[in-house]
Amino acid sequence: MQYNHRKSAVKLQVYDVDGKPADGKTVQIRQNSHQFLFGCGGFDAVAVAGGDSDGHPLDTAKKKSLQERLDAIFGFNNYATLPFYLGRYEPEEGKPDETRLKAAAKYFVDRNIAVKGHPLCWHTVCAPWLMQYSNTDIFKKVIARIERDVSSFKGLIDRWDVINEVVIMPVFDKYDNAITRICKERGRVRLIKDVFSAAKHANPHATLVLNDFNTGIDYQILIDGCLQAGAPIDVIGIQSHQHQGYWGKEKLYEVLERFSHFGLPLHFTENTLISGDLMPAHIVDLNDWQVPEWPTTPEGEERQMRETVEMYEILFADPAVEAITTWNSSDDAWLHAPAGFMRLDNTKKPVYTALQHKIEKEWHTEIETQTHADGSLTLEGFRGSYSISANGAVGTFYLDGKNPQLEVMLR
Numbered sequence: 001m002q003y004n005h006r007k008s009a010v011k012l013q014v015y016d017v018d019g020k021p022a023d024g025k026t027v028q029i030r031q032n033s034h035q036f037l038f039g040c041g042g043f044d045a046v047a048v049a050g051g052d053s054d055g056h057p058l059d060t061a062k063k064k065s066l067q068e069r070l071d072a073i074f075g076f077n078n079y080a081t082l083p084f085y086l087g088r089y090e091p092e093e094g095k096p097d098e099t100r101l102k103a104a105a106k107y108f109v110d111r112n113i114a115v116k117g118h119p120l121c122w123h124t125v126c127a128p129w130l131m132q133y134s135n136t137d138i139f140k141k142v143i144a145r146i147e148r149d150v151s152s153f154k155g156l157i158d159r160w161d162v163i164n165e166v167v168i169m170p171v172f173d174k175y176d177n178a179i180t181r182i183c184k185e186r187g188r189v190r191l192i193k194d195v196f197s198a199a200k201h202a203n204p205h206a207t208l209v210l211n212d213f214n215t216g217i218d219y220q221i222l223i224d225g226c227l228q229a230g231a232p233i234d235v236i237g238i239q240s241h242q243h244q245g246y247w248g249k250e251k252l253y254e255v256l257e258r259f260s261h262f263g264l265p266l267h268f269t270e271n272t273l274i275s276g277d278l279m280p281a282h283i284v285d286l287n288d289w290q291v292p293e294w295p296t297t298p299e300g301e302e303r304q305m306r307e308t309v310e311m312y313e314i315l316f317a318d319p320a321v322e323a324i325t326t327w328n329s330s331d332d333a334w335l336h337a338p339a340g341f342m343r344l345d346n347t348k349k350p351v352y353t354a355l356q357h358k359i360e361k362e363w364h365t366e367i368e369t370q371t372h373a374d375g376s377l378t379l380e381g382f383r384g385s386y387s388i389s390a391n392g393a394v395g396t397f398y399l400d401g402k403n404p405q406l407e408v409m410l411r
Contacts, residue, residue: 001317003363006036008401009380014371015409017393021375022410027390031365033078033112035383035400036316037267038359039325040073040341041333042080042108042115049107050100068346073329076356080108081269081325082157084117084149085125093129098152105156112385116325117157118269119164119211120146121195123172123179130178135185138178143198150202159207161237161269162199163192167214167222174285188222193231200232211237211269215255223262236262237269241327243279243286243337246307252314260320267323268315272339275304275331275349289335296331296338296349304339305350312355316363 014022044066051057058066074080082104083089090096108115121142130138150160169191170183183191192210199208210226210233212219226233236259240247247255259266275296283289308326315321327333330340341352365381381399388395393410 001313003317003382005319006316006363007380007382008399009378010399010403011405012377012379012388012397013405013407014375014377014388014390014395015407016375016390017410019409022371022390023373023375025371025375025390026368027371027377027388028368029366029379029381029386029388031382032385032387032396034359034363037079037114037323037325038077038355039079039081039116039323040077040329041325041327042070042074042104042113042329043083044070044329045080045104045107046082046100048104050103053097055100065346069329069342072346072348072352073341074108074111074113076359077326078112079114079116079323079325081116081118081327082108084120085122086127086130086145087125090127090145093127096149098149102153102156105153109156114159115157116159116161116209117149117153119161120149120199121162121179121191122164123169123177123183124165126177126179131176133178135182139182139186139194142179142182143194146195146198147202150199150206154203154206158203158205159209160199161209161211163195164211165213166192166210167212167218189225189229189231192222192226192233193229196226196231196233207234208232209235209237209267209269211239213239213241213270215259220258223259227262233264235265235267235322237267239270240268240311241270241272241286243272243274243289243335243339244281244283245278246273246303246311249310249314252311256314256318256320260318265322266318266320267325268321269323269325270327271308271311271324272327272334272337273304273308273311273351274337274339275300275351276338286335291336294332294336294338296343300338301349301351305354308351309354309358312358 016022047058048066105115166188172180196208276294279289315324328340330342331338331344342348371377383399385398388408395408395410397406397408
């Protein structure tokens with residue numbers, strides 16, 4: 001695999017604590033985080049930072065377990081997704097779970113972990129209280145919700161899955177819901193443009209994602225229609241819940257080729273690979289596979305490790321891809337699937353160790369070198385945030401390929 005597009009070269013001009021060029025100094029340079037977003041679901045942080053659904057602190061043992069899991073997962077991942085499903089975020093109209101979600105977002109931001117909110121508009125986990133209103137009022141309340149939350153979380157959350165799974169939205173027939181109603185009435189493209197415009201108005205600098213599990217021609221047609229209509233979509237989100245087996249190289253390359261044609265960044269937003277028995281192939285809607293427990297197995301864990309590493313290698317090597325999010329940090333999450341990096345007892349699976357090695361060792365820059373007589377040095381490394389130290393003094397810089405020269409002060 002070639003990863004040169006993930007790297008940049010820069011000339012660093014290093015200044016010592018006295019403000020003079022740090023000439024002939026031995027320096028240690030270490031990458032602290034990637035520009036590329038290696039993500040995971042961060043839902044556990046809501047309870048750790050904000051308490052239970054009533055706002056009460058967790059019991060000591062539960063909090064300790066969740067904290068250990070978060071520390072392990074976000075020791076090498078730099079991107080977290082937080083839940084904003086309206087039916088759970090605002091189960092009673094006018095009483096959003098803002099305090100706990102802000103505490104969770106701040107938890108990650110304080111640890112230099114980028115945060116995304118998911119999702120602002122979706123027909124599933126929709127708020128039942130919306131159903132009492134007319135379609136006109138439902139639409140107004142959806143737009144108001146988007147403007148409220150995107151504005152309120154600005155600076156903490158500047159990335160959003162704005163609307164989720166719109167390909168199926170107007171024909172969704174599992175149960176009646178307010179979002180399917182307005183999508184039928186307004187049409188997919190018009191609704192997408194409206195919700196994206198509202199989010200962009202609330203935070204012009206936010207990164208806005210259109211997200212779907214459909215990777216076929218219907219999604220491509222929808223994206224094309226939205227872009228032609230002027231919807232301010234920043235990123236194409238691709239779900240990859242592989243409960244029935246790994247997509248494989250051929251499908252991955254094929255999906256990348258088709259969706260990269262739009263010229264927008266691609267985010268693999270919800271990735272799951274199973275470490276137990278696979279879901280039967282005849283299941284059409286993954287939600288229809290309801291089992292009381294779904295154990296991980298040693299053979300499945302080795303398979304999960306191999307497949308996940310291959311998938312990450314392919315996606316990291318593709319210039320169009322900016323982010324990969326593994327959906328579950330641990331097992332027994334969505335559909336009870338054994339799809340996490342860790343088991344329920346917080347022990348680490350082979351996939352954890354393998355990905356940690358990739359991100360922190362293979363796809364990582366860390367060197368010791370010496371500055372020239374004028375205090376300069378040349379560095380080539382993976383893009384991201386760095387620290388440089390000498391004799392106990394430390395400076396920081398960000399390598400993004402935009403600036404061929406940077407000045408760094410040691411303090």
